[in-house]
Amino acid sequence: MIASISRAIDRILGRGEAAVTLPALDGALRPNRALDEADWRRPLPGVDCIAVHKGSLVVSAGQTVYRLAAGGAWESIGSYEASVSCIAPVDADSLAVALHEGAILIQGGRFDGRRYKIGSAKCITAMAASGEELYVANGSASNGPDEWQTDLMQCNASGSIWRLNLETGVETRLADGLAWPAGIAIAGSDVVFSESWRHRIVRVVSGGPRETEVLYADLPGYPGRLSSFGDGWWLAVFAPRSQLVEFILREPAYRERMMAEVPQPFWVAPKLRSGRSYYEPLQGGAVKHLGLLKPWAPAMSRGMCVWLDASFQPRSSLQSRADGNTHGITSIIDHAGETIAVSRGDNVVVGLRSPALGLGSSA
Amino acid sequence: MNAIVEVRNVTKEYHGIPAVKNVSFTLYRGEIHALLGENGAGKSTLTKMIAGVVQATSGEVWIDGVKAEMTSPSQALNLGIAMVYQETSLVPSLTVAQNIYLIDDKRFHRLRGIYIAGQQFLQSLNFHVDPTALVSSLGAGQKQMVEIARAVHHNAQVIIFDEPTATLTPEEKHQFFSLVARLKQRGVSIIFISHALEEALTVADRITVLRDGQHVVTDVASAFDRDSIVRAMVGRTLTNELYGSREARRIRPAGSKVLSVQNLSMGNLVRNTSFSVFSGQVTGVFGLIGSGRTETAKVIAGVLKRDFFHGGQVRLDGRSVRYRVPRPAVRDGIVYVTEDRKLEGFFETMSIAENIYLGAMAAEQLKCTTVNMSEMRAIAKEWISTVNIKAINADARVIELSGGNQQKVVISKAVVQKPRLIMFDEPTRGVDVGAITEIHQVIDQLADQGIAVMVISSYLPEILQISDRILVCRQGRIVEEFDADRADEETVMYAAVH
Numbered sequence: 083m084i085a086s087i088s089r090a091i092d093r094i095l096g097r098g099e100a101a102v103t104l105p106a107l108d109g110a111l112r113p114n115r116a117l118d119e120a121d122w123r124r125p126l127p128g129v130d131c132i133a134v135h136k137g138s139l140v141v142s143a144g145q146t147v148y149r150l151a152a153g154g155a156w157e158s159i160g161s162y163e164a165s166v167s168c169i170a171p172v173d174a175d176s177l178a179v180a181l182h183e184g185a186i187l188i189q190g191g192r193f194d195g196r197r198y199k200i201g202s203a204k205c206i207t208a209m210a211a212s213g214e215e216l217y218v219a220n221g222s223a224s225n226g227p228d229e230w231q232t233d234l235m236q237c238n239a240s241g242s243i244w245r246l247n248l249e250t251g252v253e254t255r256l257a258d259g260l261a262w263p264a265g266i267a268i269a270g271s272d273v274v275f276s277e278s279w280r281h282r283i284v285r286v287v288s289g290g291p292r293e294t295e296v297l298y299a300d301l302p303g304y305p306g307r308l309s310s311f312g313d314g315w316w317l318a319v320f321a322p323r324s325q326l327v328e329f330i331l332r333e334p335a336y337r338e339r340m341m342a343e344v345p346q347p348f349w350v351a352p353k354l355r356s357g358r359s360y361y362e363p364l365q366g367g368a369v370k371h372l373g374l375l376k377p378w379a380p381a382m383s384r385g386m387c388v389w390l391d392a393s394f395q396p397r398s399s400l401q402s403r404a405d406g407n408t409h410g411i412t413s414i415i416d417h418a419g420e421t422i423a424v425s426r427g428d429n430v431v432v433g434l435r436s437p438a439l440g441l442g443s444s445a
Numbered sequence: 446m447n448a449i450v451e452v453r454n455v456t457k458e459y460h461g462i463p464a465v466k467n468v469s470f471t472l473y474r475g476e477i478h479a480l481l482g483e484n485g486a487g488k489s490t491l492t493k494m495i496a497g498v499v500q501a502t503s504g505e506v507w508i509d510g511v512k513a514e515m516t517s518p519s520q521a522l523n524l525g526i527a528m529v530y531q532e533t534s535l536v537p538s539l540t541v542a543q544n545i546y547l548i549d550d551k552r553f554h555r556l557r558g559i560y561i562a563g564q565q566f567l568q569s570l571n572f573h574v575d576p577t578a579l580v581s582s583l584g585a586g587q588k589q590m591v592e593i594a595r596a597v598h599h600n601a602q603v604i605i606f607d608e609p610t611a612t613l614t615p616e617e618k619h620q621f622f623s624l625v626a627r628l629k630q631r632g633v634s635i636i637f638i639s640h641a642l643e644e645a646l647t648v649a650d651r652i653t654v655l656r657d658g659q660h661v662v663t664d665v666a667s668a669f670d671r672d673s674i675v676r677a678m679v680g681r682t683l684t685n686e687l688y689g690s691r692e693a694r695r696i697r698p699a700g701s702k703v704l705s706v707q708n709l710s711m712g713n714l715v716r717n718t719s720f721s722v723f724s725g726q727v728t729g730v731f732g733l734i735g736s737g738r739t740e741t742a743k744v745i746a747g748v749l750k751r752d753f754f755h756g757g758q759v760r761l762d763g764r765s766v767r768y769r770v771p772r773p774a775v776r777d778g779i780v781y782v783t784e785d786r787k788l789e790g791f792f793e794t795m796s797i798a799e800n801i802y803l804g805a806m807a808a809e810q811l812k813c814t815t816v817n818m819s820e821m822r823a824i825a826k827e828w829i830s831t832v833n834i835k836a837i838n839a840d841a842r843v844i845e846l847s848g849g850n851q852q853k854v855v856i857s858k859a860v861v862q863k864p865r866l867i868m869f870d871e872p873t874r875g876v877d878v879g880a881i882t883e884i885h886q887v888i889d890q891l892a893d894q895g896i897a898v899m900v901i902s903s904y905l906p907e908i909l910q911i912s913d914r915i916l917v918c919r920q921g922r923i924v925e926e927f928d929a930d931r932a933d934e935e936t937v938m939y940a941a942v943h
Contacts, residue, residue: 098765101758103707106719108926109699109914299763300705325708395701 102329105302110388110396113378117385117400117408117423120432126156129431131168131307132413132424135159135177136190139417141424141431142166147179147189150431160189167227168307170209170216172248178216180206182226186218186246193248200244200253205229208275208307211248212268217256218244219263219275231351233262234279234304235330235337243275243286256286257294267308267315274394276305276317283308283317283394297394303386304352311389311416311436314397318411318423319386321352326364326380354410355427356382369404379404383427387414389437398437408432448507449474449634450495450526450603455504457490464490466658467504472603477625477635479649479666481642483678483905483938487658488638492605495636496528497521508603519548525602529592529609537581541567541574545595570594570624590617593624604628605636608735610644622648640733642671642942654678675942679905679934696930697913700724702763703866703897704745709757711749714740716921717757722866725895727888729912729929731905732941737921738901739784742868746781747774761866775807778865782855784874784901790855793844797836797854798825800843804858828857833883849880856887867891868899873907885911905934917941 092098107113128143139150145165148156164181172178176191184204188196200206203220205227210217223240225233241260246253257263261279268274273286274297282299303319310316330337330350340349350363357375362382369379385402400423402408410427422433450472457465465487472478480488493499495506497515506513508524515521518528535544542563546554563576572590580588589609596604606625610618625635625648639645645652646666653663654677661677704722709715715737722728732738743749745759747768759766761777768774771781783789791800802821825839832853836846843854852872859867869888873881888911892898902908908915915932917925917940925940 095754097756098758098767101707101765102755103758104719105705105707105760106721106923108719108721108916108923109702109723112926300760 096332100332102325102332104323104325104328105300107302111302111386111399113403114399114401115403115406116434117387117402117411117425117432118406120408120423120434121420122154122433124150124154124156124431124433125429126431127429128426129424129429130412130426131166132415132422132431133169133171133177134415134417135169135171136175139415139422139431140169140177142169142179147177162187165228167206168208170211172211172216178209178211180209180218182228186216188248196248198246198248198251198253200246201255203242203244205241207262207264208266210266210268210273210308214247214249216246216248217266217268217273218246219266220244221262221264221278230262230264230278231346231349231353232341235341235349235351237279237331237334237337238262239279241277243273245273257284262304264304264306264320265308265317267310269315269392274308276308278304278306278320281305281323283390298390298396301388303384305388306411307413309413309415311421313392315390315394316414316416316421317388317390318414319384319388320354320410320412320426322381322384322386324352324364324380324382326350327352327382351382353382353427354412356409357404375405377403377405383409385409385411385423385425385427387411387421387423400434400437447474447510448472449509450636451507452491452495453505453507455491455494455501455506457487457494457499458502463502464658465494465501465655468655468658468660470653470660470663472634472636473651474634475629475632476650477629477637477648479637479639479645479652480655481639481645481652481674481678482655482661483903486655486678488655489607490658491655492528492607492636492638495521495603496526496605498528522548522599522601525600526605527596527599527601527603528605528607529589529596530607535580535588535591535595537579539580540576541578541580541583541591542576544580544591545576545598547595548599566598567594570597571620589621593621597628601633603634603636605638607638608640609637610639610641618644640735640942642674645674646671671939671943675935675938679938694910694929696928697726697892699726699914700895700897703761704899705760705763706741706745707758707760708755709741709744709759710752710755711737711740711744712752714921715744715751718918718922719757720916720923720926722897722899723914724865724897725892726913727892727898727900727911729908729915730899730901730918730923731908731915731937732901732903732918734903736918736941738918739870740921741918742781742870742899742901745774745866746779746868747771748781772807775862776809778863780859780862780864780867782859782867782869782872784871786851786855791843791851791858794842796840796842797829797834797846798822798839800854801825801828801857801861804861808862824861828861832857832887847880849876849884852876852880852884853887856884860887860891864896866897866899868901870901871903872900873902873904881907905937908937909934919943 093100126143129141131142141148145162146158147160149159151157164183167180167182170178177189179187186198205221207221208219220242222233239261241263242258243256263275264278265276276283281301283297285295287293303322306318306320348361381404385408387400388396389398391397408425411423412426413424420433421436448471452470454467482488494501497518497520542559546559560576574587649666652666654661700723702721703724707719709718730738744751798821834850834853912929915927916923
């Protein structure tokens, strides 16, 4: 009783859990420019998701999946009737491709050409395979993959995690009521996913139906796709949190009016790339000094990938600050001693030596 | 220019430890002289000798060409020397005007008279302070103004300002510097102690830098820039003798995030600060006095309260906590080891055993709620040997111990609570060299045990030596973070003063 009264008072005064505050970018998340100083950069408009297929790097961009050819050029390996929302390797020879309207296609291998549809899922944000099982994150029940800003501004929590048996086509819902699950990984016998709007990484407790356990919470950005890296993990953080957005998220009337009356590019919302138009909010003294963008400005976009250890605690990070040019990291993998990140905000794929070999832990 | 104050080869020792060693200093008539140095460099001691607050162990002070033998501040005031302290010396239960006219020659004052005169006098200084207001109701900046007004009222020819701008808002600082300029025009000489280098470079005619109690350099302000001042302030050679080589240390990796401070604010002293503290690691917090480090730690520990609105958030192990008093913080495993041990650290008339036992009682770790003498003695015996407290026995009163041993009692009283997070505030202040090493060993052992340790210190070599990770605090917020193996004195000091 007292706790609920205390929570109500906190909501009125903006204190406790209702405080508009952000965790510090320090320790393992200390700002750096590693992404901007990457060893190589390969531009590709609309690039979004990355995977390794048949020993090569493949990326999705729009309705096409490309392979990075030996000379560094992008070579198309498949085009689809709708935009690709994510890709994931099923085994060494096959690739799962999810489309915007919710279909999952298998390209190559045992299940080549098969097409699956999970219930009414139409917002597949990430997939991970383990044997014949494909684990799927459905970001939202009401918004598509490109409508993530709308989903955030609606404070939606209608995402779900599914297990799909590729042999039988049987689908099982593992968790629901999630706030935009955007990344999924298999850690031993557990399914781990990132929940963007709640800024956390969660494990589905095996054996316990629909029970989850929070592994790491209160990230300073919106976590996206996960991929394995050594005995740990890479986590792409596609946009930063900001106090202004956190405040807006506590103001439903303002949000509704903003969504109804303001064009989406100018919403007070996180972005994959900001600072391109002077109509955007947060201009002026908050972000610029003598006309130059401050690296520490509370911009609406940023580049960030977090290296997590086996227990999902941050060990180090690769970043692009407010004035950098590698924002909106939607996917990251480790391949052949290199870490390759996809910057959807700046339409570029960047590669650099893996941290274990070069950067070390800054934590 | 003729000298109004001349200090010749003064030395001041406390219990045989020199705070100021063989320093000579000259203040010319009508000049503003900035006195700079790290905390503990001897600035305050030197000026207190000039103001008659402390007496030099050896050396001479000459005022206006006459050798002065001052034994009290009132004698110095009679010679035209007034000191405005960083921690104000006003009487909080008296009004502003009463404080200004407190030590006037008149035996009786008519209250209405001093209020009218006080109003006129404060207006002449352009200070917007109500002369009828109680000093206890004033903010830090206004108290500083009253201190300054009192010094000016006594027609002081030399005014010593000790960190005058540390608690002032930008607008108040602007007013203060205008006042200093007006005082200079009236021929008043000013000694100005500050950690804000840009203020010293802007305001001062000459600058003197002290380090480790010794004079380093004196020159006109135009001969300095920020870098040269920082170099003069930190370029020390004694560091390795006291603290050993940094290269020999192993930097511990961070464990899980124990404490997350988010946008914390408390008045003018803590301003929207954010940082994290991790388990199994020593997080050093460096900053100059007035940078808000102590206040931040006290808010975390429930000693002080953050701002009522927009005060920020403190998360312990991911859970938002807000302590109104320290007791629930102690129960949650947060312990703050105070910088002022005599006032807040121990009960001086109680024994070592009783003080340590109180720590265990506070954390509610004991089997019974009543005092169990045998348990108390057992705990005391264990901790006396663990931290090597040198005393006749556990029943010795803490007041009878040396500073280092008193500090060990305070630390034992804190560590016996088995904390998750322990915050040391100036853990080796006023402690002898041998005890410093032992205290550092205790801090190291705590971090090795997986406890999240935060050490606040104004002494750079100490921070560099014991920290695995260094945070720099300036003007109420954490402004920079360094890996311990990549930090050096100049870069850390640069971050602290810019």
